Amino acid sequence: MPSPSTKKDPYLPSKIYLYSSLFWLALGMIYGLILSLKFLWPNFLAFGPFQVFFQYGRIRPVHTNLVLFGWLTMANIGALFYVIPKLCRNQLSFEKIAAGTGIVWNIIVLAGTVALTMGFTTTTEYAEWPLWIDVLVILGMAAVALVCFATIATRKEKQLYVSLWYFMGSLIWLIGLYIIGNLPYKLLSGVPQFLIFWFYGHNVIGLWFTTVGVGLIYYLLPYLTRNPLYSHKLSLIGFWTIATFYVWNGPHHLQNGPIPLWLMKAGVIPSVLLIIPVWSVLANVFGTLKGKWHALSRNTPLKFLIVGAVFYLVTCLQGPFHSLQGPSSVIKFTDWVPGHAHLPLFGAFSFVAFSFMYVFLPKMLKTKLYSNKLMEWHFYLAVTGMFLFAFSTWSAGVLEGFAWIEGAQYGMQFVEMLISMRPFFAIRAVAGVAMLISSFVFIYNLAMTIIKANRNSQNEEISAG
Ligand code: HEM
Ligand code: HEM
Numbered sequence: 001m002p003s004p005s006t007k008k009d010p011y012l013p014s015k016i017y018l019y020s021s022l023f024w025l026a027l028g029m030i031y032g033l034i035l036s037l038k039f040l041w042p043n044f045l046a047f048g049p050f051q052v053f054f055q056y057g058r059i060r061p062v063h064t065n066l067v068l069f070g071w072l073t074m075a076n077i078g079a080l081f082y083v084i085p086k087l088c089r090n091q092l093s094f095e096k097i098a099a100g101t102g103i104v105w106n107i108i109v110l111a112g113t114v115a116l117t118m119g120f121t122t123t124t125e126y127a128e129w130p131l132w133i134d135v136l137v138i139l140g141m142a143a144v145a146l147v148c149f150a151t152i153a154t155r156k157e158k159q160l161y162v163s164l165w166y167f168m169g170s171l172i173w174l175i176g177l178y179i180i181g182n183l184p185y186k187l188l189s190g191v192p193q194f195l196i197f198w199f200y201g202h203n204v205i206g207l208w209f210t211t212v213g214v215g216l217i218y219y220l221l222p223y224l225t226r227n228p229l230y231s232h233k234l235s236l237i238g239f240w241t242i243a244t245f246y247v248w249n250g251p252h253h254l255q256n257g258p259i260p261l262w263l264m265k266a267g268v269i270p271s272v273l274l275i276i277p278v279w280s281v282l283a284n285v286f287g288t289l290k291g292k293w294h295a296l297s298r299n300t301p302l303k304f305l306i307v308g309a310v311f312y313l314v315t316c317l318q319g320p321f322h323s324l325q326g327p328s329s330v331i332k333f334t335d336w337v338p339g340h341a342h343l344p345l346f347g348a349f350s351f352v353a354f355s356f357m358y359v360f361l362p363k364m365l366k367t368k369l370y371s372n373k374l375m376e377w378h379f380y381l382a383v384t385g386m387f388l389f390a391f392s393t394w395s396a397g398v399l400e401g402f403a404w405i406e407g408a409q410y411g412m413q414f415v416e417m418l419i420s421m422r423p424f425f426a427i428r429a430v431a432g433v434a435m436l437i438s439s440f441v442f443i444y445n446l447a448m449t450i451i452k453a454n455r456n457s458q459n460e461e462i463s464a465g
Pocket of ligand 2: 033036337341428432433436
């Protein structure tokens with residue numbers, strides 16, 4: 001009989017991604033906090049020979065790329081490598097390739113971070129990494145897609161669960177979008193360049209982070225509530241409507257910008273129609289929870305999931321509203337928009353990833369979570385941080401927007417207005433501290449769980465040997 005240490009670990013690819021995502025989460029959040037402190041003290045970290053590496057223009061894309069492609073993308077792929085074989089009732093195909101892509105993905109995130117820190121950037125938001133790194137991303141994602149599709153193609157389960165629809169769509173969309181968004185900027189210029197880049201910027205968020213997140217909600221919800229999914233039909237309506245309406249939304253990022261008026265208006269229609277897929281998810285969440293609301297009080301992963309789903313709903317009520325020309329003319333270029341961005345990316349889809357890891361990482365390790373108390377602390381700190389972040393940025397955004405309409409966007413008036421925003425910036429920094437501590441609590445709890453599991457398996461080996 002093979003000893004425990006020589007047995008193949010079917011979860012190795014998933015673990016490589018999930019463990020690495022924790023590291024990038026910590027680093028990305030630290031950069032987020034530094035950014036928010038720079039709003040209070042613009043000269044923060046501006047001393048010594050290394051100050052150039054902490055200039056706002058460099059660390060902002062370092063933050064966004066770390067949290068989006070280091071943390072959330074790696075957490076998502078780690079989850080896909082675990083969930084897809086479970087839904088297909090088979091093993092992950094090409095396990096070695098899957099594990100290899102995990103190492104490549106870490107090299108990509110590290111190289112991207114170093115490049116941006118050194119000042120090498122394409123300047124396109126969420127596509128700032130240099131071209132040679134983009135080529136690696138596309139090859140890496142193609143390999144991830146190959147592993148997932150091969151697993152689905154050889155499945156033993158007859159039914160193609162709705163989560164799989166979302167995952168398959170997301171994998172195809174991400175590769176296509178990434179190629180479009182990272183076309184060398186010399187090939188495009190002017191308004192078409194803007195339009196193409198926002199086609200990418202909007203869709204990478206909606207057809208990767210959102211759709212994988214929703215697919216995971218559909219997997220986790222029946223598992224945590226022990227109720228069947230409320231409506232399979234509704235979930236498919238949600239899938240096809242998001243696939244149909246999302247791609248037309250790019251122009252709403254250029255509302256009141258240098259594009260034709262008809263295009264701005266055309267961007268609003270699909271933004272409002274997105275309520276359909278969003279509501280289909282929420283109706284399914286509330287329907288599935290029927291009779292199980294009491295479980296919320298003692299099940300923290302379920303709390304993360306439901307609060308995440310509600311944050312998703314709030315984002316998607318806010319989104320159509322500020323895509324209208326009137327509201328957009330107030331909130332455009334203000335702090336309102338980063339507030340809108342953090343609610344789904346931290347409040348909704350990071351919460352889904354937290355929920356997934358709390359439930360399934362201990363299962364992969366055949367042990368129990370190190371501390372349920374710490375998990376509770378993580379939840380309350382993260383929710384408090386998110387509320388403070390949203391409150392401070394949305395309030396500041398509205399005040400800034402109206403001040404600029406009154407003419408405060410120039411000269412000394414602009415500086416005075418920025419100074420008067422300091423209390424809001426301070427609240428955002430406090431929010432950042434709460435969010436950062438919450439994430440460190442999460443990482444510590446999972447790290448202790450991993451250490452505990454390793455100790456257990458070493459003890460097993462000793463007693464077996
Ligand atoms: C019905 C759903 C949604 C609509 C209609 C919508 C609409 C918008 C609009 C109009 C903007 C541009 C604001 C401006 O700069 O003037 C925006 C920005 C943004 N949205 Fe949404 N949104 C929705 C959902 C989401 C979701 C679910 C996510 C994340 C998963 C998200 C992430 C972002 C981000 C990151 C930005 C900032 C982009 C930038 O860097 O300028 N949105 N959204
Ligand atoms: C997983 C957690 C996080 C995610 C997914 C995330 C995501 C993002 C995104 C997408 C943006 C660009 C927003 C836009 O252009 O509208 C951004 C910017 C920013 N983030 Fe985060 N973030 C996270 C955590 C944090 C934390 C803990 C802080 C600390 C307060 C923070 C502070 C900031 C700041 C100050 C900006 C720049 C806003 C600006 O330039 O006006 N973020 N983040």
